[in-house]
Amino acid sequence: MMSTTEKAMEAFVHETGGWVAAQLEACTRCGMCAEACHFYQATGNPEYAPVWKMELLRRAYEQRFTIIGGVKATLGLDKRVTDEDLAHWSDLNYEACTVCNKCSMVCPMGIDIGSLLHGMRAGLAAAEVIPADLAAAVTKQVNEGSPLGMTDTVWDQRLEWVADEWEVEIPRDVKGATTMVVFSSIEVMKFPANVAAIAKILNKAGEKWTVSSKAREIVNFGFYEGSEEHTKLFLNRVLDGAKDLGVKRIVVTECGHAYDALRWHAANWIPEASNFDVIHITGVLGELVGSGRIKIKPGFFDNGGKITFHDACKIQRKGGHIQEPRDILKVLAPNSFTEMTPNREESVCCGGGGGVIAVKAADPVRYASFELKIDQVNAVGAKTVSMTCSNCRLQFTDSVDHFKLDWKVAGLSQMVADALEE
Amino acid sequence: MNSQAVLEFARGPFFYFALLFMLFGLAFRLFSVISLGWSRDRVSPMGSKTKGVVVTFLKAFLIWPFIPWVKNTFNRNPLIYIGGGLFHLSLFVVIILGTPHMLVWKSLIGFGWATLPLPIVDWMSAIGIIAMVILLINRRIHPVLKLISGPAEFFAWLFVFLPMLTGYMMTHHIGGSYEALYARHMITVDVLMIWIPLSRISHFVFYFFSRAIHGQEFGKRGVAV
Ligand code: SF4
Numbered sequence A: 001m002m003s004t005t006e007k008a009m010e011a012f013v014h015e016t017g018g019w020v021a022a023q024l025e026a027c028t029r030c031g032m033c034a035e036a037c038h039f040y041q042a043t044g045n046p047e048y049a050p051v052w053k054m055e056l057l058r059r060a061y062e063q064r065f066t067i068i069g070g071v072k073a074t075l076g077l078d079k080r081v082t083d084e085d086l087a088h089w090s091d092l093n094y095e096a097c098t099v100c101n102k103c104s105m106v107c108p109m110g111i112d113i114g115s116l117l118h119g120m121r122a123g124l125a126a127a128e129v130i131p132a133d134l135a136a137a138v139t140k141q142v143n144e145g146s147p148l149g150m151t152d153t154v155w156d157q158r159l160e161w162v163a164d165e166w167e168v169e170i171p172r173d174v175k176g177a178t179t180m181v182v183f184s185s186i187e188v189m190k191f192p193a194n195v196a197a198i199a200k201i202l203n204k205a206g207e208k209w210t211v212s213s214k215a216r217e218i219v220n221f222g223f224y225e226g227s228e229e230h231t232k233l234f235l236n237r238v239l240d241g242a243k244d245l246g247v248k249r250i251v252v253t254e255c256g257h258a259y260d261a262l263r264w265h266a267a268n269w270i271p272e273a274s275n276f277d278v279i280h281i282t283g284v285l286g287e288l289v290g291s292g293r294i295k296i297k298p299g300f301f302d303n304g305g306k307i308t309f310h311d312a313c314k315i316q317r318k319g320g321h322i323q324e325p326r327d328i329l330k331v332l333a334p335n336s337f338t339e340m341t342p343n344r345e346e347s348v349c350c351g352g353g354g355g356v357i358a359v360k361a362a363d364p365v366r367y368a369s370f371e372l373k374i375d376q377v378n379a380v381g382a383k384t385v386s387m388t389c390s391n392c393r394l395q396f397t398d399s400v401d402h403f404k405l406d407w408k409v410a411g412l413s414q415m416v417a418d419a420l421e422e
Numbered sequence B: 001m002n003s004q005a006v007l008e009f010a011r012g013p014f015f016y017f018a019l020l021f022m023l024f025g026l027a028f029r030l031f032s033v034i035s036l037g038w039s040r041d042r043v044s045p046m047g048s049k050t051k052g053v054v055v056t057f058l059k060a061f062l063i064w065p066f067i068p069w070v071k072n073t074f075n076r077n078p079l080i081y082i083g084g085g086l087f088h089l090s091l092f093v094v095i096i097l098g099t100p101h102m103l104v105w106k107s108l109i110g111f112g113w114a115t116l117p118l119p120i121v122d123w124m125s126a127i128g129i130i131a132m133v134i135l136l137i138n139r140r141i142h143p144v145l146k147l148i149s150g151p152a153e154f155f156a157w158l159f160v161f162l163p164m165l166t167g168y169m170m171t172h173h174i175g176g177s178y179e180a181l182y183a184r185h186m187i188t189v190d191v192l193m194i195w196i197p198l199s200r201i202s203h204f205v206f207y208f209f210s211r212a213i214h215g216q217e218f219g220k221r222g223v224a225v
């Protein structure tokens, strides 16, 4: 039997190809990445420095793969990884990191710190040293198909209800459709209006689309956790659904982490993933509005005070859909749309991503980091914050409640649906 | 042994040994990293990786150093940024654009180039030394740097600092005969060259990888680097 530490070390070592090693070697330990991290900014806790959060990965690499590292560890100049270390770094990584990759924008060496921090999670997940609430959510997704308890029946009833309530058609399991849309359970369970909005938009555009009862959950708690096995299991459920229906493209709705997993990683784990075009709903909206397939009323949102846009780490900085939301908001609210600072790829994370919002113990730092967001939004005097990620939206609505703010939190798809020309 | 003999040794056999040790050591480090394997990226890109790589290098060398205040990195870390920047600039000016060093290069690679007047080089080396001292103090008091620094960081600092200090003392004839000063400078340089492949001072080799990776990752997503 391997000990917990051995399992973690094995996984760290497994994570370490030349790609990771070259970046670990490039780090000068200058500490500049600390100032990029919203958790460090909000709390001043030096342990929240990104370079420190990946410390165990560095130790594993150096001690296993480099002569100098081996010698140092033997002489006691570099600490061996212990079970206590794993528990401690589990707290640091799952409670105070959203894997937003802002730190990579700041690192003078250009290290893709976010990817290395995902490697940290892979080791911790392999050793099963993860927060209990996150582990429970993963188990739930394994067994029930969704971390939010969206079982077959629940999914069925919710969609039925959405279709009725908003009087919108939601095509199900249509073989031969071009596009398969996979919603997140956050939307289906907590923001059902978003589901209706997306359905309304796609119907209006005349898109041949469908949802799949097999691929009903896009959220991937395996990816939050960092377990390759679970990530693949959940990705395969989506891909199998797409294969069965014979669709060409998969649209990921408002979930950032899921988009990152399916769009930017799946093909490297599961070769069939390259058979499908994967696109985020933000990209679809940009396409539909840009090409004129749907028409939105110019200035529709111009009379409700200032509107700003919150960039989601995984959809904008790590996803590439930076321009589309701006193009759309400039039509919807040409006079009241204002950018926060910093914005676009430099934007600051909401603090709830990367599974952090699912971990109760993270609440204090999650709220603390949201205070940075409050300052940014207040600096432009916005009353409405628009976004394209329902996980951000969960963090926003929860924090707006917590801090008793008078902001409106709006999903971009819903704004577009509301402003559709009949 | 008198200073002359020490000097002969430090700029003769010891120098060549250190030089070869550094070159082979770095080559070995590089080889070890590459031999860990590089899996192919099968994800279809949204933007150009090549463009990302080119742009990130251009920005890193030609833009950010000259207008640092537009970056948050600078505004939140002015000390590390300016200190680190001046230190690297000082190294470049002294080692590449200082006449004595250019002559060493010339003897090694066969050709030389125009250099800067001594007073400029001298001032730059003084600035480099001061920057190093400030960076060390900062490393001892900044909570994050305290946490992430150990003996390795201190030794790396020391072995870079000593050649700078002895070089400056040599130019200004402080602390002994010319031979003695020269010998001291050469010994510290030799030690530094040996230490480079054994420490993180080697980051300049891996920088080209990490920066390229940064360009690829952002470029393939069509995001500005
Ligand atoms: S900013 Fe980059 S080089 Fe500096 S400590 Fe952080 S990861 Fe290492």
Ligand code: SF4
Pocket (backbone or CB within 6 Å): A036, A037, A038, A039, A048, A049, A050, A053, A096, A097, A098, A099, A100, A101, A102, A103, A104, A113, A114, A117, A349
């Ligand atoms: S990825 Fe984001 S949250 Fe994690 S350490 Fe970097 S800046 Fe902080």
